[in-house]
Amino acid sequence: MAEVSAGQVARLALLFERHHRALFRYFVSMSNHREQAEDLVQEVFFRMLRYRTSYDPAQSFTAWMYQIARNAGVDQVRKRSAVQVVDIDTYVDRRAELVSASAGPEESASRGQDLALLRRAMDQLPEDKREILVLSRFQGMKHEDIAEVLGCEVGTVKVRVYRAIRALEQIYFALEREKVS
Amino acid sequence: MTCEQAKPRMTDYWSLTLGEAEQKEFSAHLASCEACRSEVSRVGALWQSLDLLPLEEPSGKVRERFYEMLGAYRQGLASAETQPAKRWWTMPAWQMAAAAALLAVGLGAGYVARGNGQPPAEVSQLREEVASMRQLVALSLMQQQSASERLKGVSWSYQVEPSDTEVLNALVTTVNHDPNVNVRLAAVDALRPFTGSPATHLAARNAVVQALPKETAPIVQVALIDFLAELKERNAAPELRRLVSDPDIDSGVRKRAEWALERMQ
Ligand SMILES: [Zn+2]
Numbered sequence: 001m002a003e004v005s006a007g008q009v010a011r012l013a014l015l016f017e018r019h020h021r022a023l024f025r026y027f028v029s030m031s032n033h034r035e036q037a038e039d040l041v042q043e044v045f046f047r048m049l050r051y052r053t054s055y056d057p058a059q060s061f062t063a064w065m066y067q068i069a070r071n072a073g074v075d076q077v078r079k080r081s082a083v084q085v086v087d088i089d090t091y092v093d094r095r096a097e098l099v100s101a102s103a104g105p106e107e108s109a110s111r112g113q114d115l116a117l118l119r120r121a122m123d124q125l126p127e128d129k130r131e132i133l134v135l136s137r138f139q140g141m142k143h144e145d146i147a148e149v150l151g152c153e154v155g156t157v158k159v160r161v162y163r164a165i166r167a168l169e170q171i172y173f174a175l176e177r178e179k180v181s
Numbered sequence: 182m183t184c185e186q187a188k189p190r191m192t193d194y195w196s197l198t199l200g201e202a203e204q205k206e207f208s209a210h211l212a213s214c215e216a217c218r219s220e221v222s223r224v225g226a227l228w229q230s231l232d233l234l235p236l237e238e239p240s241g242k243v244r245e246r247f248y249e250m251l252g253a254y255r256q257g258l259a260s261a262e263t264q265p266a267k268r269w270w271t272m273p274a275w276q277m278a279a280a281a282a283l284l285a286v287g288l289g290a291g292y293v294a295r296g297n298g299q300p301p302a303e304v305s306q307l308r309e310e311v312a313s314m315r316q317l318v319a320l321s322l323m324q325q326q327s328a329s330e331r332l333k334g335v336s337w338s339y340q341v342e343p344s345d346t347e348v349l350n351a352l353v354t355t356v357n358h359d360p361n362v363n364v365r366l367a368a369v370d371a372l373r374p375f376t377g378s379p380a381t382h383l384a385a386r387n388a389v390v391q392a393l394p395k396e397t398a399p400i401v402q403v404a405l406i407d408f409l410a411e412l413k414e415r416n417a418a419p420e421l422r423r424l425v426s427d428p429d430i431d432s433g434v435r436k437r438a439e440w441a442l443e444r445m446q
Contacts, residue, residue: 016247024239038243045247049254050314115233122234136192137231143193158189165192169227 012052015061016045022139023069029134030073032123043072062141063148070149117179121172129164136161182210187217194221195228249333253318256325315340316348323351328361335367344380353388362398369404376412390417399431406434410441418445 020041027037047068048055055064122130135141135149136157143161147154187210193199194207211218319341322334335355341348352375355368369392375385389412393405402424409417424430424438 012251013248016244020243020247021239024243025237028237034237038239041239041243042246042250046250046314049251115230118227118230119234137228155189158192161192162189165224165228169224172227
């Protein structure tokens with residue numbers, strides 16, 4: 001990214017190829033909305049290009065990227081809530097759609113974990129817990145980078161990741177009991 | 182190591198990111214603590230199984246849009262760099278806008294807010310800078326040789342603030358002079374948001390009124406007539422009456438003009 005800020009805009013293409021899938025998955029995990037996630041990926045690279053001079057080479061690139069991603073996500077939510085009130089029924093339908101669309105043979109019980117149930121548990125996790133779990137587990141970010149993105153101490157990040165996975169466990173087992181009864 | 186110290190280290194343990202010394206202490210705690218041992222295996226299984234969740238893949242559209250934006254941005258930079266000697270009064274409006282936007286790129290350090298709290302001033306500056314770059318991309322795309330690139334420029338115009346007069350001017354120029362029917366048609370539609378903004382609604386309405394007599398393609402004529410009817414733009418009545426009485430005009434266009442006149446009554 002340091003090279004990008006030096007004006008070699010084409011270097012951004014390399015960063016795009018390297019990171020756009022991970023970013024897309026982050027936004028899908030947070031919003032459960034593919035189209036919106038694609039718009040946000042575009043927005044993040046647009047802002048990177050725009051603010052490339054604000055990138056400090058001493059800073060982790062991943063942390064910088066997710067700072068931009070979070071801001072873009074917040075702006076998007078603000079814009080949407082100003083324009084329309086989300087219809088709760090469509091919202092719930094969409095989630096059900098996403099879950100059923102992803103249900104495949106590999107969703108059968110594996111290692112004792114039911115993946116469809118796990119997915120539902122992820123969706124029910126409060127947003128802040130889901131985010132920190134996605135960043136550390138799916139985006140493979142280091143605790144130091146997450147701390148930079150969230151603006152807190154590394155120790156706090158570790159505790160919050162732990163609490164998030166425990167909360168996921170509780171939701172998962174609650175869903176499992178529901179299913180059995 | 183106590184249980185309280187051990188718990189936040191579990192995720193590092195599962196991810197194999199504990200340091201050597203920490204790993205030793207952690208293992209020693211597990212060996213002596215039944216509760217943590219069972220938690221590590223139970224929650225650890227859940228942690229590992231997150232790997233098995235199917236990964237979402239973005240569609241090819243994401244890549245296409247990214248390279249389109251990058252191309253337009255580079256084009257905008259190049260055209261501003263190769264014409265430094267041009268005097269500002271001979272520059273078309275879009276080039277001035279591009280130059281102004283570039284100046285902002287050079288001067289503005291840009292802000293990326295950290296953490297959760299962002300002062301409103303930074304946010305509004307951020308929005309302004311984003312807006313000026315959207316403008317640059319839209320304007321440079323609208324100047325391209327290929328009609329499909331110009332179409333993309335027109336669609337980018339939806340992303341600027343509808344009070345942006347530079348982009349409005351570029352759209353009006355496109356409506357009046359673009360040789361391609363599809364591009365003109367798209368530009369007519371893209372004028373709509375501008376008719377709703379207090380800063381530009383008069384200019385946008387006038388542009389539609391003035392474009393109608395110049396237009397010769399029936400499909401664009403109909404689009405302009407529909408637009409005028411929707412706006413209930415009475416200044417267009419003389420031109421609509423001329424279309425109704427002109428025997429050489431396409432019959433579909435004539436009928437549409439009659440309909441629009443009725444709607445304006
Ligand atoms: Zn213990």
